[in-house]
Amino acid sequence: MNSQxxxxxxxxxxxxxxxxxxxxxxxxxxIAMGIYISFRNLDKYTLCNISKTVFVGLRNYIxxxxxxxxxxxxxxxxxxxxxxxxxxxxxxxxxxxxLIGNEKFRGQTIFRGVMxxxxxxPSVVSLTCLRFMLQQNGIINQILLDLHLIKEPIIWxxxxxxxxxxxxxxxWIKWPLFFSVFLSGMQxxxxxxxxxxxxxxxxxxxxxxxxxxxxxxxxxxxxxxLIAVWSFNDFNVPYIMLGCGYTAVPDxxxxxxxxxxxxxxxxxxxxxxxxxxxxxxxxxxTLILVYVKLITKPGGETNA
Amino acid sequence: MDRKRIFTFLLLGGIILSxxxxxxxxxxxxxxxxxISIWELGTETEAAKAYIETVISxxxxxxxxxxxxxxxxxxxxxxxxIAAIAANEGADILQMGTTWVATFISTDAFVDLxxxxxxxxxxxxxxxxxAWATSGFGGKVYAIxxxxxxxxxxxxxxxxxxxxxxxxxxxxxxxxxxxxxxxELHPDIESVIGLGGQGFSHYVGSFFWQNCGDFISPDGTTxxxxxxxxxxxxxxxxxxIVEDGTVSKTNSEWTYDDVxxxxxxxxxxxxxxxxxxxxxxxxxQLAALDGKIAVTAQPxxxxxxxxxxxxxxxxxxxxxxxxxxxxxQFMAFLTRPEIQALKAELENDSPAVKAAYDIADMKKGxxxxxxEAAEHGFHFPIHxxxxxxxxxxxxxxVTDIWTAIVSGDYDxxxxxxxxxxxxxxxxxxxxxxGGKPENYNSPWPVPNVK
Numbered sequence: 001m002n003s004q005x006x007x008x009x010x011x012x013x014x015x016x017x018x019x020x021x022x023x024x025x026x027x028x029x030x031i032a033m034g035i036y037i038s039f040r041n042l043d044k045y046t047l048c049n050i051s052k053t054v055f056v057g058l059r060n061y062i063x064x065x066x067x068x069x070x071x072x073x074x075x076x077x078x079x080x081x082x083x084x085x086x087x088x089x090x091x092x093x094x095x096x097x098x099l100i101g102n103e104k105f106r107g108q109t110i111f112r113g114v115m116x117x118x119x120x121x122p123s124v125v126s127l128t129c130l131r132f133m134l135q136q137n138g139i140i141n142q143i144l145l146d147l148h149l150i151k152e153p154i155i156w157x158x159x160x161x162x163x164x165x166x167x168x169x170x171x172w173i174k175w176p177l178f179f180s181v182f183l184s185g186m187q188x189x190x191x192x193x194x195x196x197x198x199x200x201x202x203x204x205x206x207x208x209x210x211x212x213x214x215x216x217x218x219x220x221x222x223x224x225x226l227i228a229v230w231s232f233n234d235f236n237v238p239y240i241m242l243g244c245g246y247t248a249v250p251d252x253x254x255x256x257x258x259x260x261x262x263x264x265x266x267x268x269x270x271x272x273x274x275x276x277x278x279x280x281x282x283x284x285x286t287l288i289l290v291y292v293k294l295i296t297k298p299g300g301e302t303n304a
Numbered sequence: 305m306d307r308k309r310i311f312t313f314l315l316l317g318g319i320i321l322s323x324x325x326x327x328x329x330x331x332x333x334x335x336x337x338x339x340i341s342i343w344e345l346g347t348e349t350e351a352a353k354a355y356i357e358t359v360i361s362x363x364x365x366x367x368x369x370x371x372x373x374x375x376x377x378x379x380x381x382x383x384x385x386i387a388a389i390a391a392n393e394g395a396d397i398l399q400m401g402t403t404w405v406a407t408f409i410s411t412d413a414f415v416d417l418x419x420x421x422x423x424x425x426x427x428x429x430x431x432x433x434x435a436w437a438t439s440g441f442g443g444k445v446y447a448i449x450x451x452x453x454x455x456x457x458x459x460x461x462x463x464x465x466x467x468x469x470x471x472x473x474x475x476x477x478x479x480x481x482x483x484x485x486x487x488e489l490h491p492d493i494e495s496v497i498g499l500g501g502q503g504f505s506h507y508v509g510s511f512f513w514q515n516c517g518d519f520i521s522p523d524g525t526t527x528x529x530x531x532x533x534x535x536x537x538x539x540x541x542x543x544x545i546v547e548d549g550t551v552s553k554t555n556s557e558w559t560y561d562d563v564x565x566x567x568x569x570x571x572x573x574x575x576x577x578x579x580x581x582x583x584x585x586x587x588x589q590l591a592a593l594d595g596k597i598a599v600t601a602q603p604x605x606x607x608x609x610x611x612x613x614x615x616x617x618x619x620x621x622x623x624x625x626x627x628x629x630x631x632x633q634f635m636a637f638l639t640r641p642e643i644q645a646l647k648a649e650l651e652n653d654s655p656a657v658k659a660a661y662d663i664a665d666m667k668k669g670x671x672x673x674x675x676e677a678a679e680h681g682f683h684f685p686i687h688x689x690x691x692x693x694x695x696x697x698x699x700x701x702v703t704d705i706w707t708a709i710v711s712g713d714y715d716x717x718x719x720x721x722x723x724x725x726x727x728x729x730x731x732x733x734x735x736x737x738g739g740k741p742e743n744y745n746s747p748w749p750v751p752n753v754k
Contacts (some may be wrong), residue, residue, distance in 0.1 A: 044408075044410050045411070045412075047389050047411050047413075048389055048413045135557055136553075136554050137554065155556060155557070155710040157556075157557050158501060158706050158710045160707070161711075248699040248704075252707075262696065266382075266696040267696070268386070268693060
């Protein structure tokens with residue numbers, strides 16, 4: 001960067017400086033600190049004075065990955081299933097509702113508004129309400145009993161069903177993003193394409209396959225990646241829905257984020273928590289790279 | 305007068321004037337008023353606020369020392385304390401959960417109060433045995449008991465009277481037989497005994513001790529979750545769920561507060577709770593159950609041990625405090641019997657000081673029953689590996705058992721296998737926490753049934 005270039009762009013540099021500084025303080029430095037801690041032994045004995053920690057090499061990472069039965073690998077497996085199912089179910093729901101919302105009918109505006117309710121209500125409120133609804137004597141069991149679909153109340157919030165509980169909660173708060181993005185995308189598709197397809201004798205599903213979905217591929221790519229990453233990193237959903245603080249979350253719903261939380265704030269093993277965070281970040285980053293690679297054709301176009 | 309003399313006079317005059325100006329009157333020496341701070345854990349209720357403000361104003365009137373306070377919810381407390389330790393910044397005095405004391409002693413962030421005991425701070429005999437045991441380990445004192453969270457057995461005396469136990473169940477056999485009778489006579493009661501499956505579940509410890517078991521060996525080197533006494537104790541309360549049905553499966557979703565709420569609704573007949581259970585009752589509920597509630601110590605197990613959980617909170621002094629002596633004065637003030645009785649009156653917190661129970665108001669209501677429970681108090685291990693670490697396996701144990709029950713996977717081997725697995729984890733955590741602390745000696749409960 002020579003001085004002429006700097007002078008030419010000095011206003012721009014000055015304008016982005018606060019952002020860069022904030023990112024440094026809020027993101028870069030904590031990340032670097034986390035990586036540093038992951039190679040040391042920061043726990044309750046050394047918390048008071050971080051200079052008392054010693055370099056332990058890869059010990060924290062080996063402890064996490066050394067056994068196939070480790071809590072970390074188990075929670076990793078649960079988190080992957082959680083992420084994949086969230087994306088698939090949210091995609092299907094979002095697309096279906098966007099297709100309906102894109103049709104002209106009486107009450108279309110109200111329909112679109114109602115579909116966006118989960119997006120506008122704070123997730124803490126939604127998830128807490130959902131938790132109450134899923135209690136043994138909650139409204140969901142009551143409805144299922146009244147419809148004679150079950151003979152006795154289902155215990156949702158304890159045991160294996162907890163995986164489905166957090167999946168329902170996560171889909172609830174994330175699927176409207178697919179809906180709003182797809183609806184916007186569909187609005188931008190030229191009407192002439194559908195008219196031409198109709199003239200050629202294409203039916204609804206053929207138009208969907210050859211016009212609508214290809215037109216939405218770019219927004220699908222971005223939204224899928226966002227929801228996948230957010231789900232992979234999610235902490236709020238299991239924490240709010242399955243109890244906070246001391247309540248142990250069942251293995252079925254033990255996501256990596258919760259594992260990290262308990263390692264840091266219950267076991268007071270900050271180094272282990274930091275190592276888990278580093279691994280989690282590396283896995284997220286790898287997944288994004290693989291995804292981009294898979295859906296990008298040579299030349300930069302997407303296959304999504 | 306020539307210029308030289310004029311200049312000399314002016315110079316001298318200036319010097320004299322400046323000397324006179326600097327001779328100002330030395331003011332009386334005034335000490336800067338001292339202000340110390342305390343962090344309380346829990347909700348800032350009207351009662352809690354009334355108590356602390358009353359106490360602070362009395363203390364200031366007596367000593368001239370001001371005190372500021374802040375409340376931290378229990379959910380945030382652990383993290384906030386960790387942050388304060390890492391930052392060397394926070395209040396002077398901290399309310400500390402008794403089960404966390406040993407863990408936070410290990411951080412070297414708190415003042416050793418051993419030499420102050422019997423001087424500025426009260427001596428050991430001032431406190432109830434269960435409360436004093438939480439003040440530290442290895443002969444060192446780092447925490448002064450503030451109040452006890454004694455879990456007595458609160459029961460519906462009318463229903464237990466009908467079942468043939470007018471003074472409540474005294475043994476495990478009584479508890480089981482009487483609960484079945486109540487279930488038969490009152491099938492509408494949702495859960496005869498309340499044992500919440502969410503949250504911490506202190507009753508796990510109570511049942512261990514009632515069978516003369518404990519969590520960690522007396523020498524502090526080995527965890528004992530799967531000791532035969534503890535397996536038997538756990539199987540006992542699990543049988544209340546799976547065999548007798550006197551603990552309903554809805555308990556799997558209940559927290560400690562849910563159990564109390566359902567007791568007041570008439571849906572639970574027996575629970576193991578602290579005196580603060582009164583705080584959540586409405587006027588109508590108090591009226592409806594007036595004369596129908598009694599409190600006693602929890603029943604004894606099969607080996608002659610009759611114990612119940614005693615927790616509560618202690619006061620610890622942060623090492624970074626710049627007003628340590630003033631803080632110790634306030635800590636001593638808070639342990640005066642009349643101040644302890646005031647906290648009991650306003651917040652229904654059991655006193656940690658013996659003499660407080662002799663004060664007139666403490667002989668009324670449910671206090672005598674809780675005083676009896678306090679006599680049978682036992683506590684979680686005061687071991688550095690315990691608080692937050694080995695301790696957090698207690699809710700995991702409860703979750704694993706409830707998971708097996710509600711998922712339909714429960715069988716005769718479940719309790720043993722869960723405790724075996726939990727114990728392996730516990731031993732690893734104990735070992736990675738540095739193993740045996742110096743001078744640790746914590747005997748297991750001994751038979752105390754007369």
